[in-house]
Amino acid sequence: MVGVTTGVRASARIVARAGGGGGTCLPVLAGEAPLAPRRTRASGDEARVLLVGAMSGPLGRDHFTVEAEVGSGALLHLGSAAATLALPGQSTGEARYDVRLRVAAGGELRWLPEQLISARGSELCVFARVDLASGARLVFREEQVLGRAGEEPGRLTSRLTVRLDGRPLLDQEVACGPGAPGGWDGPAVLAGHRALGQLLFVRPEFGSAPMAPRVLGECATLTPLAGPAVLVTAVAPDARRLRRVLDEALRDLG
Template identity: 40%
Template sequence: MKATARVVAEHTTSGTALRVLKGEAPLLPRRTGPSEVHFVGGAAAPLGGDDLTMEIEVGPGAELTIRTVAASIALPNRFGDASRLSVSVSVAEGGRLLWLPEPLIAAARCRHTTVSTVDLDRDAELVWREELVCGRHGEDPGDVRLTTVLRRDGRALYRSDVAVGPHARGWDGPAGFGGARVHATVFRTGETATTSSTPTSAVMALAAGGTVATVLGRDLIETRRITDALVTPPQRTGKAAVTPQGSTAIDSPLVRRA
């Protein structure tokens, strides 16, 4: 299945307007707050053979929070085809994006790749969280690769590549996950958080500005004890977010795929 979703947030004199809010199953965006969008899984996804695209645009001075209503499960199809999700994000000057989806679960025998590219203008703000769960209960994960590239004014700010599964040699060894089932990463612009490190986590300041935390754990409860402290940005004043008329949406029925 091929599907595309697009969300565009713009700042107006009365706050943030969601000018575009459209998608196709299984990528169905739903407005759940003045400047908040939840993606609903309109079908099982990502499934082997899927080619999915998400486009997010935050205009100058606008604010947007992206979430999902549930975890995503990368599943194989009967032909062994690979699936792919491409995420393209831009945040203009003075804009802010909080990217806080629920985790991706790598089911057995899946072959999935997610590539996320984020372009930030000079003083744009970003909180970006990615969580990967290695297999459902009692199973080993399939092959998953997550590639994330963040740029500021066209220059590299941060790049991450995470690969797990049978074809990712050594991923679960002592130099990799070391038996952990959950991998979580949070990147945040702005004031640098206090750096720290343990055998299963590291909070680091980046040379180009911002903070990145990488955490390994047995479950999400364990990893979120650390990452939750980084995903709440400072409160802005004088920028109440509203959703005036002019937003567009596509309402599609939920469907199932065998």
């Protein structure tokens, strides 16, 4: 409609609970276009859900929200069927993508979506908040690709906040692309690379047996956090090589 300046508002909500006879059930699995959660085949006690994009987005001024809640004894693997492509829209202004995750004691969440690609001319802010009870387990992956092949990136701001038992475990923000604070492409941040990502592992056993920091390949590190967690961070020239590094870390840490 001519003159409309607001974007699409859409949300998806997933609730995972331990089944009475074993396994994980999904009493809530709901979404609005373009966020369509679909349960897929899984093994063991795990429930597996993919977010399937039903239309393009996020575009300018769109606001998407994904919420997931994992109860005690439940195991949820949450991913996406394809990469998320941030594009410029007819409406000027930044789009927003909120991720809100909660895991109870004894529950486990594996958040493993595909890459987020920041196309030229786009403006996107991603805010992820994870609230974990003591005894919860988490694998959290995020990958960001700045521009498509041979393309300059859009403006991308990403913030991840993780709280364990109500206390801060990790709180970080990165901004890249046109208009971002100076130095984002310099040697202290990306050093000319166009793909960046991280893996966060939270496990109760890390509290009594913390892992030692180490270098993983040419441009990746493993860092123990002040809590039962480790963080793997990596940069790479492209999405393929970034995924290779993170997949190796995922296999090593299980």
